[in-house]
Amino acid sequence: MSIQKILKGLAAVSLMLMTTIADAAPPTKGTITTAPTVTGNAQGRLLASNCFQCHGTYGSGGFYPLFGKGNVSSTLTKYLSGSSDSIMAAHLKGYTPEQLQAIADYFANP
Amino acid sequence: MNRRKFLGVTASGLGLLTLSSFSAFAARDSNTAPVQFAIPTNTGINGHIVVLGGGMAGATVAKYLRLWGGTGLQVTLVEKSAAYTSNILSNTVLTGQRTLANLAYHYDTLKNHYGVTLINKEVAAIDAASIQFADGTVLSGHDRLVVAPGVEFDLMPGMTSVDEYDTLIPHAWKAGPQTTLLRDQLINMTDGADVVITIPKAPYRCPPGPYERACVIADWLKANKPNSQVIVLDTNADILVEKDNFNYAFTVTHAGVIDYRPGCTITDVDSATRVVTYNQGLSLDNTVEAGVLNPIPPQRAPKLLADAGLLNSPDGRFAAVDVLSYESTAIPGIHILGDASSTTMPKAGHIGNQQAKTCVDAILRMLQGQLPDPSPVTNSACFTPITASTATWLAAVYQYDPGTKKMVIPAQHNNGTAISAPTASTRNYQDMLTWFNSLMGDTFA
Numbered sequence: 001m002s003i004q005k006i007l008k009g010l011a012a013v014s015l016m017l018m019t020t021i022a023d024a025a026p027p028t029k030g031t032i033t034t035a036p037t038v039t040g041n042a043q044g045r046l047l048a049s050n051c052f053q054c055h056g057t058y059g060s061g062g063f064y065p066l067f068g069k070g071n072v073s074s075t076l077t078k079y080l081s082g083s084s085d086s087i088m089a090a091h092l093k094g095y096t097p098e099q100l101q102a103i104a105d106y107f108a109n110p
Numbered sequence: 111m112n113r114r115k116f117l118g119v120t121a122s123g124l125g126l127l128t129l130s131s132f133s134a135f136a137a138r139d140s141n142t143a144p145v146q147f148a149i150p151t152n153t154g155i156n157g158h159i160v161v162l163g164g165g166m167a168g169a170t171v172a173k174y175l176r177l178w179g180g181t182g183l184q185v186t187l188v189e190k191s192a193a194y195t196s197n198i199l200s201n202t203v204l205t206g207q208r209t210l211a212n213l214a215y216h217y218d219t220l221k222n223h224y225g226v227t228l229i230n231k232e233v234a235a236i237d238a239a240s241i242q243f244a245d246g247t248v249l250s251g252h253d254r255l256v257v258a259p260g261v262e263f264d265l266m267p268g269m270t271s272v273d274e275y276d277t278l279i280p281h282a283w284k285a286g287p288q289t290t291l292l293r294d295q296l297i298n299m300t301d302g303a304d305v306v307i308t309i310p311k312a313p314y315r316c317p318p319g320p321y322e323r324a325c326v327i328a329d330w331l332k333a334n335k336p337n338s339q340v341i342v343l344d345t346n347a348d349i350l351v352e353k354d355n356f357n358y359a360f361t362v363t364h365a366g367v368i369d370y371r372p373g374c375t376i377t378d379v380d381s382a383t384r385v386v387t388y389n390q391g392l393s394l395d396n397t398v399e400a401g402v403l404n405p406i407p408p409q410r411a412p413k414l415l416a417d418a419g420l421l422n423s424p425d426g427r428f429a430a431v432d433v434l435s436y437e438s439t440a441i442p443g444i445h446i447l448g449d450a451s452s453t454t455m456p457k458a459g460h461i462g463n464q465q466a467k468t469c470v471d472a473i474l475r476m477l478q479g480q481l482p483d484p485s486p487v488t489n490s491a492c493f494t495p496i497t498a499s500t501a502t503w504l505a506a507v508y509q510y511d512p513g514t515k516k517m518v519i520p521a522q523h524n525n526g527t528a529i530s531a532p533t534a535s536t537r538n539y540q541d542m543l544t545w546f547n548s549l550m551g552d553t554f555a
Contacts, residue, residue: 034145046471052467053460053463062544062552090524091505093507093523095487
């Protein structure tokens with residue numbers, strides 16, 4: 001099954017789930033729709049929560065899902081070495097390399 | 111055809127295009143529900159936290175106290191309104207692109223999923239130990255109080271009552287009935303009359319907001335009142351944020367439609383005649399008559415906080431806080447979040463959300479006898495519509511500086527300043543909708 005088909009299916013399920021905040025629902029750019037188990041790892045959690053406004057609670061959606069992803073570090077590196085015209089690149093400039101690594105580590109094991 | 115008329119006609123054509131473009135965007139911004147995570151049962155944290163105010167910061171703090179604190183932490187949210195109406199994107203209600211109804215966020219998920227106890231009452235007074243409600247009842251026995259009440263609005267010079275904002279000259283700086291009134295006034299304004307917007311001295315809620323409002327109204331005027339202008343009387347010496355983008359918007363995108371006048375001192379506002387009197391540099395007692403007058407007033411933390419003795423910022427208008435925990439520096443046990451607090455950060459919803467998470471983390475540590483995280487980071491992202499289909503953005507990251515005990519933008523981030531979009535674009539407009547929905551989901555769902 002293609003990614004597009006999976007996403008389409010998830011979007012349909014999500015539509016049924018929408019109740020209280022119809023207009024608040026984030027658009028899908030690969031949103032996870034079933035809440036995974038959070039391990040309760042508090043290490044790096046507050047720092048990583050800086051990402052939640054745009055990437056969903058615990059990194060669950062928004063612009064791009066980060067929850068449980070092991071490749072956040074390499075993605076951040078690509079942003080930092082690429083064009084600086086995006087809002088993502090602008091944000092990354094505000095964090096130290098150690099902080100970015102801690103954020104990546106958190107999303108790999110939230 | 112003079113240049114002004116030419117621009118008006120051209121913009122009318124563009125208006126049709128941009129409105130249909132907006133519809134295409136609108137269709138894709140409500141298609142999935144936010145993920146809701148389970149409340150943990152095993153954190154070992156117990157206590158009772160009361161949160162006063164269900165806006166961006168207050169709702170976030172209520173949600174995350176439960177999400178991170180677990181079922182042992184009782185959370186009570188006190189909010190007099192049945193729903194929160196988003197200030198973010200409320201300028202697009204003025205142009206008819208959105209309705210107030212689809213900017214309304216209810217507390218059902220906080221209550222039903224997160225287990226937050228809601229109290230839907232007006233508050234009369236607060237102190238470190240209790241909350242007194244207007245109906246005479248009292249809430250006490252909680253461990254800490256978090257206050258996120260937003261702002262109140264001063265009268266403009268010459269005004270005698272805040273009722274004038276509700277009936278004659280809406281500020282619409284808190285989305286609600288005044289937003290509707292301002293929208294109606296714009297629709298009913300005679301073509302050729304002018305919209306006058308006044309901007310207060312910083313700090314005020316949403317730094318780019320007034321400039322954004324001038325832009326989207328100008329964009330709307332081109333299509334709907336082609337002989338009208340927006341006159342902006344800015345009491346600040348210059349455009350405060352995104353100067354390049356707004357200067358371009360004022361002088362190119364909306365050339366001839368926005369008349370920007372910086373460095374003004376407003377000396378009188380007549381709400382009946384809609385005449386504003388102001389000084390600008392050495393030019394004194396200038397007057398401008400508005401078809402629609404939209405004064406954005408100076409703002410301060412609500413009287414409730416003044417009465418409690420919490421407004422200890424240097425100017426006495428806001429509440430000074432320790433930004434490691436957002437605990438008041440005047441009264442221990444009370445935390446103040448968002449627009450009512452005095453910090454180096456902007457008064458805005460996105461960063462209010464992050465302040466709330468910092469506050470939650472600190473409270474959870476304090477309940478366990480620990481100190482707050484010594485190096486919190488907050489961030490601000492703000493998308494700003496320039497037309498009905500283009501937007502810019504502004505981004506900043508704040509790190510705790512132990513020397514000054516303030517949150518500062520670090521040197522590696524554009525030499526310690528915010529970064530803005532290179533240009534307004536349709537891509538940014540699409541991203542704005544993603545950002546908005548994700549932010550509101552992280553706050554209310």
